[in-house]
């Protein structure tokens with residue numbers, strides 16, 4: 449893990465309006481002293497409606513926190529009512545974009561094919577995808593979590609080059625651990641994250657694979673983050689619930 453700077457990314461999901469978002473980032477900045485950013489990269493991933501306000505705050509106060517978005521369209525512009533493109537996100541100063549979060553896969557029926565196109569769209573616009581993979585409870589109970597995550601990885605990355613893959617971020621998020629309070633054990637997280645790195649090496653070579661950050665996500669809190677990010681192939685966390693409180697999220701980042 450030594451060469452890879454840990455990333456702690458807070459996915460707000462459909463929470464916080466733009467004013468609440470500003471308040472949270474101000475609290476985060478107040479609670480997490482600048483010195484921590486030498487050891488950990490911290491990103492917030494607000495809903496689309498709060499991106500502009502949070503970006504203005506980050507820019508105006510020269511904060512070290514980085515901006516991410518929760519989704520992007522596969523196309524850059526056109527007749528796609530309700531969608532937001534990577535081109536638009538890049539213009540707003542967005543760095544990261546989640547692709548294939550389990551809630552998008554489940555509630556918006558995002559297929560492997562759509563996700564592969566979204567990964568390509570992110571790179572086309574200079575954004576870094578945080579590609580989310582992870583199994584449901586049935587797959588876990590059948591013992592097929594590694595095969596499942598690796599298959600999702602391979603299908604989502606069909607359209608990208610090794611050069612692009614070098615900046616990729618992955619997130620292993622077992623669905624049974626998301627928002628349930630049931631965190632994976634550090635060994636469970638390591639098993640799948642390690643297998644994902646082997647798959648990356650197979651696709652893009654060991655050097656690229658060695659530089660990719662692989663996050664764990666699923667009920668991460670300030671109290672359990674350190675044992676998870678201590679694992680050799682876990683390079684940070686994607687955080688839902690615990691990212692909605694500025695003090696808790698700052699403590700979590702400090703403990704990473």
Ligand code: PEP
Nearest residue numbers: 626627665666667688689
């Ligand atoms: C998530 O949905 O990305 C997530 C990890 O949620 P939580 O931390 O609330 O389990």
